[in-house]
Amino acid sequence: MNKKLYLFCLCLLAGYMGLAQSSKPDYSKITLVIHGGAGTITRANMTPEKEKAYKEKLNEALKTGYAVLEKGGSSLDAVEATVRVMEDSPLFNAGKGAVFTNEGKNELDAAIMDGKTLKAGAIASVTTIRNPISTARAVMEQSEHVMMIGPGAEKFAQEKGMEIVDPAYFYTETRFNQLQKIKDNEKTELDHNGGSGSTENIFIEGKKFGTVGAVALDAYGNLAAATSTGGMTNKRYGRVGDVPIIGAGTYADNTTCAVSATGHGEYFIRSVVAHDIASLMAYKGLPLKKAADEVVMHKLVERGGEGGVIAVDRNGNIAMPFNSAGMYRGYIKKGKSEVLIYKD
Amino acid sequence: MNKKLYLFCLCLLAGYMGLAQSSKPDYSKITLVIHGGAGTITRANMTPEKEKAYKEKLNEALKTGYAVLEKGGSSLDAVEATVRVMEDSPLFNAGKGAVFTNEGKNELDAAIMDGKTLKAGAIASVTTIRNPISTARAVMEQSEHVMMIGPGAEKFAQEKGMEIVDPAYFYTETRFNQLQKIKDNEKTELDHNGGSGSTENIFIEGKKFGTVGAVALDAYGNLAAATSTGGMTNKRYGRVGDVPIIGAGTYADNTTCAVSATGHGEYFIRSVVAHDIASLMAYKGLPLKKAADEVVMHKLVERGGEGGVIAVDRNGNIAMPFNSAGMYRGYIKKGKSEVLIYKD
Numbered sequence: 001m002n003k004k005l006y007l008f009c010l011c012l013l014a015g016y017m018g019l020a021q022s023s024k025p026d027y028s029k030i031t032l033v034i035h036g037g038a039g040t041i042t043r044a045n046m047t048p049e050k051e052k053a054y055k056e057k058l059n060e061a062l063k064t065g066y067a068v069l070e071k072g073g074s075s076l077d078a079v080e081a082t083v084r085v086m087e088d089s090p091l092f093n094a095g096k097g098a099v100f101t102n103e104g105k106n107e108l109d110a111a112i113m114d115g116k117t118l119k120a121g122a123i124a125s126v127t128t129i130r131n132p133i134s135t136a137r138a139v140m141e142q143s144e145h146v147m148m149i150g151p152g153a154e155k156f157a158q159e160k161g162m163e164i165v166d167p168a169y170f171y172t173e174t175r176f177n178q179l180q181k182i183k184d185n186e187k188t189e190l191d192h193n194g195g196s197g198s199t200e201n202i203f204i205e206g207k208k209f210g211t212v213g214a215v216a217l218d219a220y221g222n223l224a225a226a227t228s229t230g231g232m233t234n235k236r237y238g239r240v241g242d243v244p245i246i247g248a249g250t251y252a253d254n255t256t257c258a259v260s261a262t263g264h265g266e267y268f269i270r271s272v273v274a275h276d277i278a279s280l281m282a283y284k285g286l287p288l289k290k291a292a293d294e295v296v297m298h299k300l301v302e303r304g305g306e307g308g309v310i311a312v313d314r315n316g317n318i319a320m321p322f323n324s325a326g327m328y329r330g331y332i333k334k335g336k337s338e339v340l341i342y343k344d
Numbered sequence: 345m346n347k348k349l350y351l352f353c354l355c356l357l358a359g360y361m362g363l364a365q366s367s368k369p370d371y372s373k374i375t376l377v378i379h380g381g382a383g384t385i386t387r388a389n390m391t392p393e394k395e396k397a398y399k400e401k402l403n404e405a406l407k408t409g410y411a412v413l414e415k416g417g418s419s420l421d422a423v424e425a426t427v428r429v430m431e432d433s434p435l436f437n438a439g440k441g442a443v444f445t446n447e448g449k450n451e452l453d454a455a456i457m458d459g460k461t462l463k464a465g466a467i468a469s470v471t472t473i474r475n476p477i478s479t480a481r482a483v484m485e486q487s488e489h490v491m492m493i494g495p496g497a498e499k500f501a502q503e504k505g506m507e508i509v510d511p512a513y514f515y516t517e518t519r520f521n522q523l524q525k526i527k528d529n530e531k532t533e534l535d536h537n538g539g540s541g542s543t544e545n546i547f548i549e550g551k552k553f554g555t556v557g558a559v560a561l562d563a564y565g566n567l568a569a570a571t572s573t574g575g576m577t578n579k580r581y582g583r584v585g586d587v588p589i590i591g592a593g594t595y596a597d598n599t600t601c602a603v604s605a606t607g608h609g610e611y612f613i614r615s616v617v618a619h620d621i622a623s624l625m626a627y628k629g630l631p632l633k634k635a636a637d638e639v640v641m642h643k644l645v646e647r648g649g650e651g652g653v654i655a656v657d658r659n660g661n662i663a664m665p666f667n668s669a670g671m672y673r674g675y676i677k678k679g680k681s682e683v684l685i686y687k688d
Contacts, residue, residue: 118614118647124584125493145583146613149469150494152582238496239489240468247591247616266490270462272591275616279623303462 025219029316030069033331034061034082036092037210038262038308041326041341051341054091058330058339061085065214066332075216075224075258076114076137083110083133083226086212090172092328093210095131098170098230100179106170108230109244110136115223115252120146122244123153127170130163133228136244138162147244175233182234211243213260215252215312223258223314225250225274232265241265247275254314256281257288262327263300263307271299277311288312292319369563373660374413376560377675378405378426380436382606382652383553385670385685395685398435402674402683405429409558410676419560419568419602420458420481427454427477427570430556434516436672437554439475442514442574444523450514452574453588454480459567459596464490466588467497471514474507477572480588482506491588519577526578553668555587557604559596559656567602567658569594569618576609585609591619598658600625601632606671607644607651615643621655632656636663 036058065082069075087095098106110132111122121140124147129135135157139148148156158164213227227250229243242249242265249265251274252258259274273295280291292311300307301323308322310329320329320340330339380402409426413419431439442450454476455466465484468491473479479501483492492500502508557571571594573587586593586609593609595618596602603618617639624635636655644651645667652666654673664673664684674683 113614120614125496143581144610145581146610147584147589149582149584152469152580156581236496237487237489237500238493240491240493245491245589245591246613247589247619251616266488269490269590270464272595272616272619275591275619276623279620279627283623283627 025072026221027070027219028334029217029221030066030219031217031312031316031318031331031333032062032065032069032078032082032214033216033310033312033318033320034058034065034086034212034214034329035260035262035308035310035320036086036212036328038322038324038327039210039306040324041328043342046341054328054341055339057086057089057091058328059337061214062330062332062337062339065216069216069218072219074220075218075222076112078216078218079214079224079226080112080133080137082214082216083212083228084131087131087133087228090174092212093230094212094228096170097172097175099175099210099233101231102234102236104179106167106230107235107238108132108228109240110226110228111244111246111250112136112140112226113224113246113250113252113258114140115225115254115258118253120246120250122147122246122250124149124240124244125238126150126153126157127167128154128164129157130165130169133226135160135162136226146246178233211249211262213250213262213310215258215260215310217258217312217314217316221254221314223252223254223312225252225258225260227260227262242268242273245269247272249274251275251278253278257291257311257313259292259309259311261307261309263324264305267300267303267305268307271295271303271305273300273309277309281313288317289319292321296321297323369416370565371414371563372678373561373565374410374563375656375660375662375675375677376406376409376413376422376426376558377654377656377662377664378402378409378430378556378558378673379604379606379652379654379664380430380556380672381554382666382668382671383650384668385672387686390685398672398685399683401430401433401435402672403681405558406674406676406681406683409560413560413562416563418564419562419566420456422560422562423558423568423570424456424477424481426558426560427556427572428475431475431477431572434518436556437574438556438572439574440514441516441519443519443554443577445575446578446580448523450511450574451579452476452572453584454570454572455588455590455594456480456484456570457568457590457594457596457602458484459569459598459602462597464590464594466491466590466594468493468584468588469582470494470497470501471511472498472508473501474509474513477570479504479506480570490590522577553607553651555593555606557594557606557654559602559604559654561602561656561658561660565598565658567596567598567656569596569602569604571604571606586612586617589613591616593618595619595622597622601635601655601657603636603653603655605651605653607668608649611644611647611649612651615639615647615649617644617653621653625657632661633663636665640665641667
């Protein structure tokens with residue numbers, strides 16, 4: 001064989017292997033990380049029953065999303081399926097369990113982002129969409145837009161066949177009582193929140209931090225992030241937090257990481273939290289954990305922004321830093337699964 | 345004099361000079377940069393009368409904001425005053441000149457950010473607020489929130505004494521005709537946009553890129569950014585673009601730069617444009633111009649995102665890159681003022 005032909009064959013082989021490599025799924029790295037909100041979540045504020053209920057639902061959400069990844073499904077499918085489980089539970093401040101606004105309504109926000117294409121979808125202030133995360137995905141995939149809000153977003157959801165519910169679907173007694181309690185506090189200008197140890201206080205003290213989210217790495221090396229929330233109890237004036245703001249509460253880019261945040265949304269918007277973590281990786285070369293710690297444990301702390309994030313990079317490294325008392329969180333990776341609530 | 349005492353005096357002097365330095369205004373660096381939208385703006389599509397009208401209004405906006413800076417006013421006051429001039433003009437797609445939605449309404453978005461405190465305010469989808477930029481500032485300074493949308497934001501504006509107008513205030517014949525023309529095009533599924541050379545085409549072809557914005561550096565070294573828009577002609581479903589998204593269309597941080605964007609909003613959101621420019625400066629050490637070029641002339645071009653940004657850093661360096669045919673833009677710096685429209 002002459003030298004030129006030999007080189008040609010070598011190139012063909014290399015090309016084929018490269019192609020095979022990029023399309024061959026690698027199941028060893030598939031990873032799913034979730035959160036169910038951060039805030040003043042301490043053992044003193046928790047009952048064994050409540051803790052059990054949260055852990056069970058977090059595990060169910062993890063298993064649901066991981067099953068998608070194990071079957072070769074996309075990270076987008078996995079984070080959507082995972083978030084839907086939490087949206088359908090009254091335990092979390094998203095979907096069914098959304099908190100009440102000052103006017104006694106439930107206004108929901110959600111966002112999703114595809115790390116492969118950098119496409120994203122977000123909705124805000126919707127009141128009739130059962131699973132906001134799925135409509136956010138429809139905005140991403142079935143419209144030329146990234147963000148839709150209010151009645152317009154609901155019209156879009158209806159046209160795309162999303163499940164529409166009566167606003168009463170989002171009524172839960174716990175959340176309604178929380179609103180009344182906060183309103184009473186406002187009226188009497190007294191602080192009833194300190195030290196009583198009732199489970200109500202978890203929500204009142206931690207009222208700003210209820211959110212659910214998921215980030216995933218699939219067998220094809222693609223990252224995705226999804227976040228969904230009912231926002232802030234007693235919120236007024238069409239307030240929107242960081243969740244539907246791409247770069248703040250939700251971000252994914254295959255070249256760096258996928259991030260979903262939960263915390264005092266205003267601080268997370270100002271600090272462009274999710275994109276800042278990705279930028280520290282991209283431009284400063286920090287590994288995921290250091291980048292996430294720099295933003296959540298240093299920058300946000302200095303600026304007074306309470307909360308946390310979950311994140312995963314293209315190699316399946318994960319980070320779950322939070323600067324609040326607790327954060328409902330968990331992950332599955334290489335068959336190992338863990339669900340955590342408190343700091344220790 | 346012994347050595348210790350000498351060193352002590354030296355420290356005192358240095359301390360005093362440092363203090364004096366930080367509180368003494370430095371008028372040599374005050375800078376104001378503005379834009380009035382980017383898109384298919386070419387000489388072939390322009391009339392001399394129209395060009396004159398745009399240049400006059402851009403100059404008026406520049407002079408208004410610069411007068412604030414020259415009197416020792418803050419960069420926040422300057423960008424707000426500047427944007428208000430453009431909001432009050434029917435020439436630009438913001439405030440008075442806002443484009444029409446598919447439903448024949450004018451839905452306005454705006455955002456402002458303070459580089460000193462990283463505080464920010466944004467509103468979206470409002471229909472009765474004469475100067476959205478001033479309400480965005482009220483959200484920043486008179487509420488604990490960053491973003492308010494829809495009727496809630498309007499209620500807030502009213503409570504804070506902002507000027508409320510009848511939605512009919514935003515009616516302009518030019519914009520209404522643009523909507524009808526686009527709707528007709530949709531109906532007939534024909535492309536009427538090419539080559540007729542009428543001034544209408546400026547808006548139809550460049551329909552996605554109408555926005556106004558300002559960035560400034562004041563005598564105290566503080567940066568600020570402000571952006572305001574009527575969004576996209578014929579927009580549906582409560583679509584929101586990059587303008588009110590902190591980090592995408594609007595961002596300011598004294599340690600890096602202030603940025604205001606104008607372009608195809610969806611691409612600007614996905615690329616977190618304004619914060620990406622700041623991150624390239626902060627983490628990769630790029631100077632402002634290189635950072636802005638990297639994002640606007642490379643990343644956005646690769647991703648298909650048409651538009652541009654204006655930016656200023658803490659030393660008064662400016663950048664005004666755009667990858668579209670034209671961008672209404674201008675600056676004043678050290679008494680030198682320039683207003684530009686086309687590429688050459």
